[in-house]
Amino acid sequence: MEEKGYGLLEIKRLNRVRIKKVIYKYAPITRIQIAEALGLTLPTITTNVASMLSDGLLKEAPLSDETPVNPQSGRKPSVLSFKADAAYAVGAELGPYCTTVCATDLLGKIVFQREYPIAPQEYDRMLPELAGEIRDIASHLPQHKLLGAGVGLPGFIESEKGVIRSNSRQSWNGKNLMEDLRRELGLGVTIDNNVRMRAIGEELLVRKLRPDIFAYYYISKGIACPLMIQENVIAGYTAGAGEIGHTLAQPDGPICPTCGHAGCLDAVASETAILNFCREACKEGKAPVLRSLLSEEKADALDIKTVLRAQQMGDLSVCEIVEHAVEYLGISLANLINLISPGLVVVDGYLMKQECNRKKLRDVIAKHLYGLNEKEVGIEFLSFDLYRGAKGSAAKVLRKFLLE
Numbered sequence: 001m002e003e004k005g006y007g008l009l010e011i012k013r014l015n016r017v018r019i020k021k022v023i024y025k026y027a028p029i030t031r032i033q034i035a036e037a038l039g040l041t042l043p044t045i046t047t048n049v050a051s052m053l054s055d056g057l058l059k060e061a062p063l064s065d066e067t068p069v070n071p072q073s074g075r076k077p078s079v080l081s082f083k084a085d086a087a088y089a090v091g092a093e094l095g096p097y098c099t100t101v102c103a104t105d106l107l108g109k110i111v112f113q114r115e116y117p118i119a120p121q122e123y124d125r126m127l128p129e130l131a132g133e134i135r136d137i138a139s140h141l142p143q144h145k146l147l148g149a150g151v152g153l154p155g156f157i158e159s160e161k162g163v164i165r166s167n168s169r170q171s172w173n174g175k176n177l178m179e180d181l182r183r184e185l186g187l188g189v190t191i192d193n194n195v196r197m198r199a200i201g202e203e204l205l206v207r208k209l210r211p212d213i214f215a216y217y218y219i220s221k222g223i224a225c226p227l228m229i230q231e232n233v234i235a236g237y238t239a240g241a242g243e244i245g246h247t248l249a250q251p252d253g254p255i256c257p258t259c260g261h262a263g264c265l266d267a268v269a270s271e272t273a274i275l276n277f278c279r280e281a282c283k284e285g286k287a288p289v290l291r292s293l294l295s296e297e298k299a300d301a302l303d304i305k306t307v308l309r310a311q312q313m314g315d316l317s318v319c320e321i322v323e324h325a326v327e328y329l330g331i332s333l334a335n336l337i338n339l340i341s342p343g344l345v346v347v348d349g350y351l352m353k354q355e356c357n358r359k360k361l362r363d364v365i366a367k368h369l370y371g372l373n374e375k376e377v378g379i380e381f382l383s384f385d386l387y388r389g390a391k392g393s394a395a396k397v398l399r400k401f402l403l404e
């Protein structure tokens with residue numbers, strides 16, 4: 001008897017979650033459309049919607065002025081959507097170049113954002129600094145509507161336990177960042193790999209129909225590619241799935257600075273690799289445009305922005321270096337597509353700001369596809385957004401709220 005009761009409660013809970021998800025994704029939407037989309041009865045929708053309206057989560061608006069009155073109910077049909085200011089989340093990304101923190105409303109729109117210098121190498125310094133940054137952003141929000149904070153960081157992260165298993169900043173490894181931050185903030189915290197956070201944000205906050213298997217290919221200081229399958233990020237058996245940057249690209253290639261193996265994709269095609277090759281070219285007296293840009297800007301630190309400028313200005317050595325990297329990126333993507341056949345690949349990375357790099361990537365992929373033509377493989381390039389990772393981290397908090 002008890003089991004039966006529990007089963008019924010669970011069905012009710014699942015129905016509520018499904019209704020929330022449909023409204024979140026497809027609002028504005030009518031009760032009838034929700035019922036049709038989910039194959040549930042109208043009374044089930046009406047009961048759930050009524051409780052969400054009274055909780056202040058949803059708002060209702062007339063479908064349109066011209067819509068006739070429904071003869072059965074005697075009312076005009078109305079559309080439902082979530083109230084943006086019903087709840088808020090904070091997201092942070094401990095990125096490879098800087099830390100970004102933002103607050104979003106329930107619909108994922110950023111309401112506050114701030115950029116900070118790269119997080120310290122020492123865990124004991126990073127923790128209070130990060131807590132302070134999150135607290136600062138959170139102080140702008142109504143506290144009773146704050147759902148929690150999400151933090152994304154590079155490396156091998158055991159999200160469920162909240163543990164940083166492996167990260168290039170040695171003193172962070174083995175630490176339970178989730179618990180430590182919870183204690184510091186007195187707030188619900190979730191942590192994950194930063195590229196997975198980006199993929200979660202892309203899945204939750206982009207309101208368009210997407211294939212239910214998509215790959216999120218991220219090119220930055222390193223390269224990663226989490227897979228989303230039916231709204232879930234594939235973590236793998238040991239939480240390390242998606243580390244495409246450490247798959248072998250060139251057996252006799254340079255040593256990968258992160259894992260120490262020779263010829264990882266990261267070592268031949270990441271921003272770090274491109275910058276290393278450019279530095280060498282400059283030392284050898286090549287790359288004249290790049291060298292003149294660097295002396296002009298008096299910059300000791302070479303960055304990917306300057307490299308792309310030199311590429312645009314036709315520096316032959318730089319063009320060759322970037323093309324070589326994009327060739328490897330294209331091969332790795334074609335391998336991935338041939339293996340998994342995702343309905344869509346979303347490509348995120350500053351390198352792909354340049355149209356010629358996008359074209360080259362598409363061409364290389366097309367050359368190596370098996371059994372598919374390039375039109376059957378959706379490739380979507382995201383525009384560069386400094387806060388994309390922080391927003392994705394907030395999205396994970398919002399998603400947890402929607403799934404409750």
Ligand SMILES: [Zn+2]
Nearest residue numbers: 246256259264
């Ligand atoms: Zn490696």
